Amino acid sequence: MGEFELIARYFTRPVPATAPDAPGTAGRVVLGVGDDCALLAPAPGMQLAVSSDMLVEGRHFFADVAPERLGHKALAVNLSDLAACGARPLAFTLALALPEADEDWLAGFARGLFALADAHGCALVGGDTTQGPRNLCITVLGEVPAGQALLRSGARPGDDVYVSGTLGDAALALAALQGRLPAHWRLPGAVLAAARARLELPTPRVALGLALRGVASSAIDVSDGLLGDLGHILRASGVGACIDCSVTTPLIAAYAELSSVRGQFGSEFDPATDGEFLRRYTLAGGDDYELLFTAAPAQRVAVAAAALSSATPVTRIGRIEAQPGLRLIDAQGQPVAARYASFDHFAPHACTKAEKPE
Amino acid sequence: MGEFELIARYFTRPVPATAPDAPGTAGRVVLGVGDDCALLAPAPGMQLAVSSDMLVEGRHFFADVAPERLGHKALAVNLSDLAACGARPLAFTLALALPEADEDWLAGFARGLFALADAHGCALVGGDTTQGPRNLCITVLGEVPAGQALLRSGARPGDDVYVSGTLGDAALALAALQGRLPAHWRLPGAVLAAARARLELPTPRVALGLALRGVASSAIDVSDGLLGDLGHILRASGVGACIDCSVTTPLIAAYAELSSVRGQFGSEFDPATDGEFLRRYTLAGGDDYELLFTAAPAQRVAVAAAALSSATPVTRIGRIEAQPGLRLIDAQGQPVAARYASFDHFAPHACTKAEKPE
Structure with a gap:
């Protein structure tokens, strides 16, 4: 042919x-x-x-x-x-x-x-x-x-930070396909198949993007990991942000399977390593193709309406701050010290320092 | 980095x-x-x-x-x-x-x-x-x-067929770089360097294209060889064409060097093989990035003016005919029997039959 x-x-x-x-x-x-x-x-x-x-x-x-x-x-x-x-x-x-x-x-x-x-x-x-x-x-x-495009540069101190859908499942699937999952993560085949579908059949959030015109102050799609892509918004807008990991970590669709049924880990569950794995997938996994966006607090009802009209789940995960840099907190509001590198095609080993976007 | x-x-x-x-x-x-x-x-x-x-x-x-x-x-x-x-x-x-x-x-x-x-x-x-x-x-x-784009589908019987610039030099350079030139073609280094510049630094004929709005009836750029690309115009327009090889062959910039000074070939010049080589380069060489276009005879002055205003040489090489198919003639008006295949990325060996575009 x-x-x-x-x-x-x-x-x-x-x-x-x-x-x-x-x-x-x-x-x-x-x-x-x-x-x-x-x-x-x-x-x-x-x-x-x-x-x-x-x-x-x-x-x-x-x-x-x-x-x-x-x-x-x-x-x-x-x-x-x-x-x-x-x-x-x-x-x-x-x-x-x-x-x-x-x-x-x-x-x-x-x-x-x-x-x-x-x-x-x-x-x-x-x-x-x-x-x-x-x-x-x-x-x-x-x-x-004209004039209605959502840009990376519009985030303002006080804005809420949102992400659509789920995070980290694509990275989980990739790790499974490459045999990098911890041996004691005995995930059911159906959970892995669903994660793999997230990796191979991502859903572009077109309807949500359209619904956010005039509502969101900035937006980016999450392709290289949440924190790395948030860094682009922070740099372009000249602001900082605080993100609550206790909100982002459960956004991995496999979370319920992994955490609610403790039996999955049994006595082997180690918050320091297993919990860290989950946090890494959701914060810096990559290949999510969700929308990460900011909006003024006055727009909370409008954001909820946009999520509803586009049939797309949306979660508020943090806040934009005037102080440059990216701060991560846990459920108790304590700083999370770990550093997360985003994906870079020419420097797979920690090129973007997520905590210090400047 | x-x-x-x-x-x-x-x-x-x-x-x-x-x-x-x-x-x-x-x-x-x-x-x-x-x-x-x-x-x-x-x-x-x-x-x-x-x-x-x-x-x-x-x-x-x-x-x-x-x-x-x-x-x-x-x-x-x-x-x-x-x-x-x-x-x-x-x-x-x-x-x-x-x-x-x-x-x-x-x-x-x-x-x-x-x-x-x-x-x-x-x-x-x-x-x-x-x-x-x-x-x-x-x-x-x-x-x-709106409405002024030059398309492949506008050629009409009686239209003149034109090509800009030179043809075949890129193919000549490629053959030289791959060591496929006949041994007795002792081309000077400067001639080969010029041909190589045609291969590696093609000139997009943007100014000519703009000048031909409202003048040309159809146009295409010559990337896969003159006859193959002319075939696209003929198919899209539902017409045929007659092309004069005695006009197209000298369009290879190296022609003067190759033919006028017979000494280049000396007694070894063989019209059947050397002449055929030149014809193949100009008709089916590829990588020319010249404009091939048609225009009604009433537009001849306008075509000349477009060529002049864009500082681009243009040569009339044949005519569009109602009868489907592509006919090649020599200086005596006699049919040229050879078949020339254009370049095809998945079928390098004669996919497009230039003489029978339908």
Whole structure:
């Protein structure tokens, strides 16, 4: 199968009908796949949000991951960036390097990719295919009314800090797949499968991002770990924050399994090591693709309404402070001394000092 | 050096001042590198042209190519797609997988990249860096007045067929670098260096593309070889074409050297093989990044004016015909029987039958 036939068979489709939850983007795609460029017609008063992410085999996904899940994830991590800006998905391009044109793999990949794209009314409008080590690069385009984009720079002292959904399950799944879980963590298969689904099928919080326009003062998506990404907000906003670990730690979906039924650990449970593991996963795990955002206390009802209307759980985890730096506290309000490094592609060993973002 | 420091050091710059030849795009970039998304504000009445290209080491460039040239080429091949649509460059994203963060390499790459970007007033607004086999993925965004984009589908019977600049020199250089040139082609070093510059430093024909708005009936950029890319126009337009090889063959810049001074070949010159080599390079060489376009005969003066105003040589090489298919003729008007395959990333051996595009 040649390059052009491959594109025709797997990646050329009519522009999808606008999804029910994405009114208003119909007609924006003037020309899709098949010419030198795609053509988009942004609506008057709209700004275009643009983001690119590259996924490399062995780095961002395992060679044997189900292609359908990989198709989902490649787009999901990009839609997550749009969500963090409060932008509505419009279109995307896909550049794909593959060692060979494996039809089964391509069919599965396209299935996962388009299922998510269609759910968000986001049209594939162009791209590139080439032979090479497996690499997926997606650029996503969305729209947001001028001046309403959620930025990293808007957090103010006194703002509440929130995170959506759950944290740490993707990192837990990765550790399990790599055989790094403590031997006495006898997690049921169903719990591990659910965690793995969080790793391989992340949910971009697009609806929540849209609902937070005019409500949140700043936002970012959690891709490299909660504390590292919060550090980006703190730096961009010139503020500090205090985060309550007794609130964030239970946000790992496996928490109930791990802690409420003490039998899971039995007498082997060690707060100093097991508790620390859980805290590390939730604070610095990475691959969560939840929204981390801030909002003034006066917006608490509005935040709750946004969570409700988007059917997305949201948890208040701390507060923005004028004093620079990031402080962690436990249930008793005592400082947590540990340091958590976020994920960095070129310096896996502690590049970002989460406690000292400046 | 970590990922964030790498981005900060080499890829975060103020949005460039609008280039002298790119009036009108200033102020379109509302937010550049550093948030979850970049924000663009398209001008009223403008459509957005979008294109992505991925370059893989060992496939699109040699591992030891000068990084400055690679930075140029990675953006140039994308700008060439905008040129083929008659779109004005606005912004681009860069996703970069690198085996390691080599500072010398990055500095050179950034230098070449930004020199070309600045020349076109095209701002780097976002992207991604990661560890992996070397891979460069650029998505470029341009703008074009609604309804004025040059498409592949507009060629009509009777239209003239044109190509800009020179053809085949990039393929000649590639053959030389791979030791595939006939032994008796004793080309001077300066000629080979010039051909190599065509391979490694292609010139995107942006100014010509802009000048051809309202003049050309269809356009495409020549990346996979003249005949293969002409095939795309013929298919999209539902027409055929006749191309005069006695006009296209001399378009290889090395032609004068190779043919006018017979001494280069001496008595060894064999029209059947040497002439065929030249024809193959110019018709199906690839990596030319020239504009191939059609225009009604009534537009000949306008085409000449577009060429003049953009300081880009343009040559009329044939005519669009109602009869489907692609016919090649020689200086005597006799059919050329040879078949030329264009470049295909997944089927290097003759996937596109240039003579039978349907």
